[in-house]
Amino acid sequence: MKIDISEIIKRSIYLILIAIVLAYFEIQIEGSAGWAANLPTWRNDNPNITWIFGGRPVTGYHVALNLLLILFFHWPFILTKWDLIKESKILASFAILAVIWDFLWFVINPNFGLANYNNSSIWWFSKWFLGFPVDYYFGLLLSLIFSLLPSIFRKRSFFQALTSGILYIIICLLGTGIFTIVFINLIS
Secondary structure (H helix, E strand, O other), rough: OOOOOOHHHHHHHHHHHHHHHHHHHHHHHOOOOOOOOOOOOOOOOOOHHHHHOOOOOEEEHHHHHHHHHHHHHOOOOHHHHOHHHHHHHHHHHHHHHHHHHHHHHHHHOOOOOOOOOOOOOOOOOOOEOOOEHHHHHHHHHHHHHHHHHHHHHOOOOOOHHHHHHHHHHHHHHHHHHHHHHHHHHOOO
């Protein structure tokens, strides 16, 4: 089985489009108050549960939205047979989507922008490394781990799974960077 670069590029572009729409959608809901701070939703601050969202409060809003997205991502399995390789692509996509969508929330949000993208302006991310929340690195690593699942069960070679996973992450990040540069230049 060879690596299908055109499929990876198409998935990356589509994922970035989803992230842009989700970021915009969430900005319309949350406005300047990130992490559902002003929304009428339940909130749980119990540390035994908050680890699920990187130490941030678990809210009904975020649980519902993430479950909805997971269901949407798994829609193809209603129409086709479940497959480990497809499942790993879905899980890898969901993990990187969370990173890109969250980052674009700040880029697109007129109440933030990149000028306010730092640990003193964003209370819900407490740990930062090289200018980004540590959670983003975890999301990228999780995406790569999900990409490797087929190799663990011998459905794909380790090299193919690793190369595809890394390529997918790089193309998604490059596409996000290009969108960010274009967006910032259009609004300034």
